[in-house]
Amino acid sequence: MIVTIMILVPLLAGLLCLLPFGTKGLFRISIMGAFASLAAAIYCCISPITGNVLDTSIWYIDSLSAFFLLITAFVSFATLLYSKDYLKTEWDEGRLNAREMRWFYFTMFVFISTMLITFAVRSAALTWIGIGSTTLVSAFLVGLYKDKSATEASWKYIMLCSVGITLALFGIAMLYAASSGFIPDDRALDWPALVANAANLNPIFMKFAAILFIIGLGMKAGLAPLHNWLPDAHSQAPSPVSGIMSGALLNCAMYGIMRFYSVSEIVNPDFARHILLLFGITSLLVAAAFILVSKDFKRMLAYSSVENMGLIAIGLGIGTPLALFGAMFQVMAHSICKPLVFFCAGNITQIYKTRIMSEIKGVSQKMRFSGFATAAGGLAVAGAPPFPLFIGELLIIGGAIGAGMYYLAGALAILLAFVFAGLVLHIFPMLSGTTDKDVSEPASRLRAASMVLLMIFALFFGLFMPEMVRDVFDSMVLILSGGSI
Amino acid sequence: MDQILTNNLIDIFAVCMLLASVLAMASVRMQPLIRLFILQSLFLAAFEFTVAYSQNEPHIYIMAAMTFGIKVLLIPRMLKYIMSRIKADDEMSLSLGIPGSILLSAALIIFSYYVSEPLIITLDTAERNSLVLSFSIMLIGMLMMATRRKAISEVVGLLMVENGLFLGAIALSNGMPFIVELGAFFDVLMAMIIIGIFAFRINKSFDSVDTTLLRRLKEE
Numbered sequence: 116m117i118v119t120i121m122i123l124v125p126l127l128a129g130l131l132c133l134l135p136f137g138t139k140g141l142f143r144i145s146i147m148g149a150f151a152s153l154a155a156a157i158y159c160c161i162s163p164i165t166g167n168v169l170d171t172s173i174w175y176i177d178s179l180s181a182f183f184l185l186i187t188a189f190v191s192f193a194t195l196l197y198s199k200d201y202l203k204t205e206w207d208e209g210r211l212n213a214r215e216m217r218w219f220y221f222t223m224f225v226f227i228s229t230m231l232i233t234f235a236v237r238s239a240a241l242t243w244i245g246i247g248s249t250t251l252v253s254a255f256l257v258g259l260y261k262d263k264s265a266t267e268a269s270w271k272y273i274m275l276c277s278v279g280i281t282l283a284l285f286g287i288a289m290l291y292a293a294s295s296g297f298i299p300d301d302r303a304l305d306w307p308a309l310v311a312n313a314a315n316l317n318p319i320f321m322k323f324a325a326i327l328f329i330i331g332l333g334m335k336a337g338l339a340p341l342h343n344w345l346p347d348a349h350s351q352a353p354s355p356v357s358g359i360m361s362g363a364l365l366n367c368a369m370y371g372i373m374r375f376y377s378v379s380e381i382v383n384p385d386f387a388r389h390i391l392l393l394f395g396i397t398s399l400l401v402a403a404a405f406i407l408v409s410k411d412f413k414r415m416l417a418y419s420s421v422e423n424m425g426l427i428a429i430g431l432g433i434g435t436p437l438a439l440f441g442a443m444f445q446v447m448a449h450s451i452c453k454p455l456v457f458f459c460a461g462n463i464t465q466i467y468k469t470r471i472m473s474e475i476k477g478v479s480q481k482m483r484f485s486g487f488a489t490a491a492g493g494l495a496v497a498g499a500p501p502f503p504l505f506i507g508e509l510l511i512i513g514g515a516i517g518a519g520m521y522y523l524a525g526a527l528a529i530l531l532a533f534v535f536a537g538l539v540l541h542i543f544p545m546l547s548g549t550t551d552k553d554v555s556e557p558a559s560r561l562r563a564a565s566m567v568l569l570m571i572f573a574l575f576f577g578l579f580m581p582e583m584v585r586d587v588f589d590s591m592v593l594i595l596s597g598g599s600i
Numbered sequence: 601m602d603q604i605l606t607n608n609l610i611d612i613f614a615v616c617m618l619l620a621s622v623l624a625m626a627s628v629r630m631q632p633l634i635r636l637f638i639l640q641s642l643f644l645a646a647f648e649f650t651v652a653y654s655q656n657e658p659h660i661y662i663m664a665a666m667t668f669g670i671k672v673l674l675i676p677r678m679l680k681y682i683m684s685r686i687k688a689d690d691e692m693s694l695s696l697g698i699p700g701s702i703l704l705s706a707a708l709i710i711f712s713y714y715v716s717e718p719l720i721i722t723l724d725t726a727e728r729n730s731l732v733l734s735f736s737i738m739l740i741g742m743l744m745m746a747t748r749r750k751a752i753s754e755v756v757g758l759l760m761v762e763n764g765l766f767l768g769a770i771a772l773s774n775g776m777p778f779i780v781e782l783g784a785f786f787d788v789l790m791a792m793i794i795i796g797i798f799a800f801r802i803n804k805s806f807d808s809v810d811t812t813l814l815r816r817l818k819e820e
Contacts, residue, residue: 240780247787251794258798266801267814273798274754277791278742281761284784285738288769288776295773303777319718320772347817 118174118235121159121184122228125152125191129224138206138213142199145220146561149195152227156188164587175237175307178590182443183234183370186450189572190362191227193565197458198223198355200559204465205353210260219259219353226252226359233367239304242374243280243287246335246367250276253364256356257348268344268351275344279334283371286328290375293320293382306374310597313381321382328375329390336368338394338428339401342421346405349417350470354461357413358454361420366446369427373595376431381597385434392432392523398425399530406537411470412460415541416453419496422534423449423504429527430511431595438514439592445507447576452504455569456492459485462562463545466554472541477550484556486546488566493542495573497535503576606654613647614730614767618709621740621760625701628692630752634679637756641671644763647730651770659778660770666785667766675759675792682796683752686803693810696747708739723772734768737761751799751809755792762788 128148132141163169164181176184202219205211211219229252233245250273258269287304294303297315302308309316330341337345349357372391379387402422409415423445430442462485463478464470479486495502508531515524576584620640627633645668652660696704712735720728741764744757766784769776776784803809 238779240777240783243780244783244787247783248790251787251790254794254798258801261801261805263805264817266798266805267817270751270798270802270811270814271817273791273794274745274758277758278745278761280787281738281758281765284780285765285768287780288765288772291776291780292772300777304780317722319722323719351817 117155117159118169118171118176121152121155122231122235124148124155125224125228125231128152129221129228132217132220132224138203138216141213141217141220142203145195145199148224149192152224153188153192156184156231160185160188165583166586166590170237170307173237173241174235175305176235177594178587179370179373179594180234182447182587182591183366184231186366186447187227187230187234187363190359190450190454191230193454193458193569194355194359194362195223196561196565196568197358197461200557200562201353201355201461201465204557215259219256222252222255223356223359226256230363230367234370237305237307239287239290239306239309239371239374242306242371243283246283246332246371247280249364249367250280250335253356253360256360257352259353259356260351265351268347272344272348275341276335279331279341281331282327282334283331286324286326286331286375289320289324289327290378293317293324306378309378310381313378313597316378316382318382321379322386325375325379325383325387325390329372329387329394332368332371332375333394333428336365336372336428337398337421337424339398339421339425342398342401345421346414346417349420349457350411350413354413354457354464357416358457358461361416361457362450362454365420365424366450369424369446372428373431377595377597380434388432388434390432391428395425395427395429395432396523396526398422398428399527399534403530403533403537406534406541409537409541410472412464412472412475412541412545413457413470415472415538416456416460416496419534419538420449420453423453426508426511426527429523430514433511433514433518433520433523434596435514435518436592436596437517438511439595440588441507441510441514443588443591443595444503444510448503448507448573451569451573451576452492452495452502455488455566455573456496458562458566458569459489459492462557463489466557467552472545475545475550476548477546479546480549481552481554482556484563488570489542490546491570491573493538495577497538497542498531499535501577502573506577603654606650609650610647610654611729613643613650614733614771616643617647617763617767618733618736618740621737621764622702622705624756624760625705625740625744626698628694628698630683630692630750633692633753633756634676637759638672638676640760640763641667644766645672647767648770651774655774657774659781660774662778663766663770663781666781670785670789671759671763674789678792678796679752679755682799686800686809692753693749694747695749701743701747704743705736705740708743709736712736712739728771730767730771734764734771737764737767749811751802751811754811755795755799758791759788 131144160181163176169176229248254273293316334341402418405418427442430438498504624636648664716732741761
């Protein structure tokens with residue numbers, strides 16, 4: 116019941132946004148919707164995250180689901196706060212009309228709702244349906260500006276992700292075939308039932324399922340070499356949308372891979388692990404190369420998302436408890452830091468009216484808050500201490516060393532150094548210097564508030580690891596390694 | 601009907617689906633391409649109907665009916681409507697010639713026999729040949745998406761990948777749980793509506809649906 120409410124609250128807010136209230140009313144509904152959705156999600160997850168599994172006929176929330184649900188709700192909340200004045204500026208400058216703003220909020224809320232569904236269901240099939248619908252809904256958010264490049268980006272996005280989704284469905288068919296005979300038909304695709312009966316699953320079917328499922332969802336999670344849609348979609352979407360796509364949407368596909376991984380590793384030890392390692396290393400290589408040569412601010416950040424998804428895949432691929440801990444920590448750190456930099460990029464690109472980094476100068480001088488936030492966010496995504504991505508990277512490298520994969524650890528350290536250098540060398544020149552453009556900080560408390568909120572969370576998790584949070588991560592590691600559901 | 605006849609029919613329908621895919625790779629015009637897609641979907645519906653009859657599975661009957669309603673009747677109509685509304689000429693532009701396409705398709709078919717070998721020997725159902733064919737159809741569909749440059753032909757490629765998926769799912773274990781199949785059909789339908797909207801947008805902002813024009817976004 117409370118899960119249903121959690122899903123319905125954003126949906127309801129989305130429908131309210133379609134009513135003709137005028138822009139002021141629209142913004143008010145969006146902010147109230149943001150608070151209500153966050154409250155519902157926290158209320159729903161507070162018990163599951165401490166270990167009391169919420170288990171009904173369709174919903175299943177253990178600490179892994181609750182963790183992803185809370186992250187999604189939090190990122191959505193920050194995005195909705197940030198969107199208000201971002202959209203208002205776009206409206207004042209005539210790039211969006213009232214109808215498009217209404218449509219934006221409607222699709223945004225429906226999008227949030229579909230993401231929550233993905234994490235809360237107990238059946239692999241419903242997870243798949245959730246991931247499929249996130250693509251369809253978010254295509255409209257990518258293509259919000261109806262110009263040539265946005266149309267191109269959303270077309271690529273929807274075509275490539277549709278292929279990925281189809282492959283993943285074939286993977287689910289294989290999973291069903293592997294479980295048929297052992298698990299009663301109506302429970303055959305339930306994640307807990309699959310883990311409990313993993314010893315009986317047909318190993319050959321499971322191998323095919325692993326290949327299809329990881330390739331299919333890897334396409335959606337942006338793992339190289341299947342990442343082609345990602346830089347286009349993230350750079351062409353409005354900045355709040357880029358933030359939520361990086362911070363929450365990529366997690367949906369990663370969550371599917373993780374659930375599958377926990378089953379597959381019991382049936383065929385090391386099989387899914389090796390596929391993920393391969394994808395992870397490729398992603399890191401591609402991302403490091405493209406970050407070094409990038410010219411477009413948001414494209415560079417998009418490649419940084421590819422890098423982070425690759426790191427998470429590597430963490431899963433190493434598979435020791437330490438590396439799994441690191442992978443989960445990386446998920447959280449990425450979801451906090453990436454929206455922050457995308458919001459900074461939103462502030463800067465909206466005021467400077469360009470995304471080309473060489474044309475942006477003197478941000479710190481003219482826009483003091485955005486300059487400060489970009490410096491903090493830039494260091495955070497580059498993986499500098501005291502920000503959490505640094506700890507996640509350290510844990511994953513430590514996991515590689517602990518598992519005896521010294522070459523991997525060395526390669527990771529070198530590639531991450533390249534990524535760090537690329538991001539810092541591209542971001543900091545924009546902050547320094549002077550500009551003769553007439554620019555000033557956007558006067559908006561809400562925009563600043565959403566960014567400060569993200570910065571506080573980033574700092575907190577970078578510096579502290581309370582006992583309670585540690586327990587949550589430990590229980591997730593246990594779930595990922597196939598234990599105790 | 602006796603068992604041998606239904607088994608033969610199942611094989612024949614699945615092979616005809618693959619044949620439609622290969623012919624689609626050989627067509628240079630849009631109208632025949634859509635007709636081949638209708639034909640393939642029709643064979644899929646017939647395949648599902650035969651399987652449903654021989655296994656006596658009521659939910660596969662429903663699937664056959666849905667395949668017929670959505671993929672044979674509804675989606676081709678939508679595609680034709682989109683084509684009549686946008687300035688699409690009938691000619692397709694290929695980035696790979698016909699002989700090359702056919703040769704590659706043949707290679708993909710051999711490849712799918714090669715990879716599905718370990719899977720086939722564990723199956724003893726009548727539909728096990730269909731599984732190999734479904735791999736081939738999916739791979740050829742992806743080849744079509746990669747080498748045909750019009751928006752509509754990319755869409756037909758995607759739909760053929762989906763036809764292959766349904767063939768494979770039924771060959772594996774008489775389909776999936778009903779909820780998954782419903783979800784899959786819903787997904788196809790929604791995707792088609794949204795793809796249609798974006799096809800109009802491509803046409804409006806580029807004056808054409810040639811997706812080679814969609815090459816602006818990249819690293820310089």
